[in-house]
Amino acid sequence: MTEGKRFQKNDAGFTCAHCGREVPPLEVTSRDHCPHCLYSLHVDRNPGDRQNPCRGVLRPVSALPHPKKGYVIVYRCEKCGAILRNKAALSGNTPDNVDLIIRLTSQPMEE
DSSP states (O other): OOTTOOOOOOOOOEEOTTTOOEEOOOSSSOOOBOTTTOOEEOOOSSTTOOOOSOOOEEEEEEEEEETTTEEEEEEEETTTOOEEEEEOOOSSSSOOOHHHHHHHHTSOOOO
């Protein structure tokens, strides 16, 4: 990895640790959360590197509209308590559950 490069494309499919559904690669960028339930795993230090030893379940707690990114999903790690944000995947072969994202926008932001 070159100095300063923080994003590594890592678009492998996986089985969701929360709902158990198979999640195919997104094919437009790195897939890091389930499009069905929006849960993720705390596995990255930098996007796509899979170098975080925590490995806790990231629970979606809120979603924020963003003028350039569409929606940003806010997560809380159930193991270490970290708050993380990630862009929702609104395109690709299996886009995120937009109804669930919209419901999350009415949730107060957890800090």
